[in-house]
Amino acid sequence: MSSTTSPSSEKIQPQLRPVRPSDAEALCAIFNMPGFRWGTFRMPFERVEQVERRIAKSGQETTWIVAELDGKVVGHGNLVVQGS
Template identity: 40%
Template structure:
């Protein structure tokens, strides 16, 4: 995947990616757009995102043997088994190269074609215009605003709750 100027691939995250994921989450721009805290360690990443969670799918974008983006899909259970939550981020030096779009596309395909999820949710900082535009292009809509939702560099920031709804998958009709 990627464009002619920048080649990258999307794959499942593996335990060997902990160092690269920690480095990614410690980048100032990446952290600015996510809920990650400074000083993430490979061990913390291993426990948090690479641990045993059968309802979590974590994928990475890789270029030249380096992690340049990551995205996760957390599937809920019980009465929310039809819902999944997405989180994602792209390396500071590789924005606007199609990585975010490719990560989001991979997760929505998984949600739609393999898991049958009807609702995908995410939260995004209200000042992250590029991410909001990406999510809207993928069919997400703003459902609400959480005022002073997160603390970012000493300032309380609002977030938008966004979601994408689609009809529940139905049976294949036979033409016999």
């Protein structure tokens, strides 16, 4: 019996952290992936400057996190308080 672990049995464990302004380029690349906007009324692409503005405008009503794997942003999520 081998004591080594096969790559398929290793768990991928991304790290979750708050969004940073420096994440704009990586997030923009995710937002512009084929199929990301499918079924929405959003524009078909987004520029890095637009993502930078969105990050900068995030206030106390928004909790925005990114998932990082091996130092690379691979996902995101956010929660927005709507009303009181």
